[in-house]
Amino acid sequence: xxxxxxGRDAVLAEAIDAISALTRDLAAxxxxxxxxxxxxxxxxxxxxxxxxxxxxxxxxxxxxLDVTSGAVSQHVDALRVAGLVTVDVDPADARARIVALTDVxxxxxxxxxxxxxxxxxxxxxxxxxxxxxxxxxLLSLVRPAVRAAR
Numbered sequence: 001x002x003x004x005x006x007g008r009d010a011v012l013a014e015a016i017d018a019i020s021a022l023t024r025d026l027a028a029x030x031x032x033x034x035x036x037x038x039x040x041x042x043x044x045x046x047x048x049x050x051x052x053x054x055x056x057x058x059x060x061x062x063x064x065l066d067v068t069s070g071a072v073s074q075h076v077d078a079l080r081v082a083g084l085v086t087v088d089v090d091p092a093d094a095r096a097r098i099v100a101l102t103d104v105x106x107x108x109x110x111x112x113x114x115x116x117x118x119x120x121x122x123x124x125x126x127x128x129x130x131x132x133x134x135x136x137x138l139l140s141l142v143r144p145a146v147r148a149a150r
Contacts, residue, residue, distance in 0.1 A: 055098040
């Protein structure tokens, strides 16, 4: 059971407000890849997770996204039909599948990420390199909401 901590709660509320405002600003100003396709948030999250590797297993994707393997398989099937991912047999386990971005998808995701970072970077100009590193470290400690509830 968590006890209320008025001082901490007030500072945390301010931090969450700042993060929320930044998120709204970034979402409002951003462009998105694959605009010519109708992709849902779950599919976009899956594509970004896959983009971080040369290939990733369905089970690892499910764990990273905190969803079931069945949900991942359903999204992967739709993305494969759209020509955005490939699915191959895992050489280490013939029952498992490895998901990777197609070259076209990788180019679009990489270009989007580079453009987005270039557009967002000026918002952090007042932070030193060490402060940016500390921000990254601190945010990595924040547990995803679904996992925090467990």
